[in-house]
Amino acid sequence: xxxxxxxxxxxxxWWKRDPFFIRYMAREATAIFVYLYAIxxxxxxxxxxxxxESFEAWLAMLRSPLGIAFQLVCLAVFAYHTWSWFVIMPxxxxxVVVAGKRVSGGTLTGAGVAAAVLATLVIVAxxxxxx
Amino acid sequence: MKRSNAPVYWSLFGAGGMLAALVAPGxxxxxxxxxxxxxxxxxxxxxxxxxxxxxxVASLFLWHAAHRIFHALHDFGIRAGPVAWLLCYxxxxxxxxxxxxxxFAIGF
Numbered sequence: 001x002x003x004x005x006x007x008x009x010x011x012x013x014w015w016k017r018d019p020f021f022i023r024y025m026a027r028e029a030t031a032i033f034v035y036l037y038a039i040x041x042x043x044x045x046x047x048x049x050x051x052x053e054s055f056e057a058w059l060a061m062l063r064s065p066l067g068i069a070f071q072l073v074c075l076a077v078f079a080y081h082t083w084s085w086f087v088i089m090p091x092x093x094x095x096v097v098v099a100g101k102r103v104s105g106g107t108l109t110g111a112g113v114a115a116a117v118l119a120t121l122v123i124v125a126x127x128x129x130x131x
Numbered sequence: 132m133k134r135s136n137a138p139v140y141w142s143l144f145g146a147g148g149m150l151a152a153l154v155a156p157g158x159x160x161x162x163x164x165x166x167x168x169x170x171x172x173x174x175x176x177x178x179x180x181x182x183x184x185x186x187x188v189a190s191l192f193l194w195h196a197a198h199r200i201f202h203a204l205h206d207f208g209i210r211a212g213p214v215a216w217l218l219c220y221x222x223x224x225x226x227x228x229x230x231x232x233x234x235f236a237i238g239f
Contacts, residue, residue, distance in 0.1 A: 011208065028203035034151055035196035035222075037159070041189045042233075048176055050235035052169045059169070060160055071163045078155040085152035091144075116153050118133045123157030127167055 086112030147195025
């Protein structure tokens, strides 16, 4: 008996059907850059343990045109990660109740983004950079 | 009943995601600007709090990304097998060990 050829709905590009899915995929895809950037950082720590010469070579790699381009893409992707992470946060955490009233999702997202902006300013200030 | 280890992965994913959401743009900005070099970063790595920060950033970013990529593979039409597991969680384990040993070797 011949194999049955039942109709299978194709799934390729399923996420392009709905802006909600596109946002979901964009959010998940940020992890690819977090992954690559983390590997670069681990390599940096390893180079740091190997001594100054090794670390300077790692820094030179970061400052090459390709390194700068990669970091600029990472910066944009991480900013999107920050935004999307705090947009989702209210849905992934238990409700926050202040004075008997549930704090709205928008307020929690705003607080999260504000905390991230503050953390960024603190890091930049600690590094002694002029913003 | 066998205890599931899913909550461990999930917590590492959550912690890494939160840390990345807060500090990743700042870390990238500082490294792009290039105002700091070996001396500053070595000093940071020998300071106990600095060491903890560097370790948390390097390892938790990896755990966050590993978990997220592994679970999104299906949505990208990729079957998650042992190779995918190794590329995700295996790399996270290796990265954590390399970071820990490097920071330990740098000294206190």
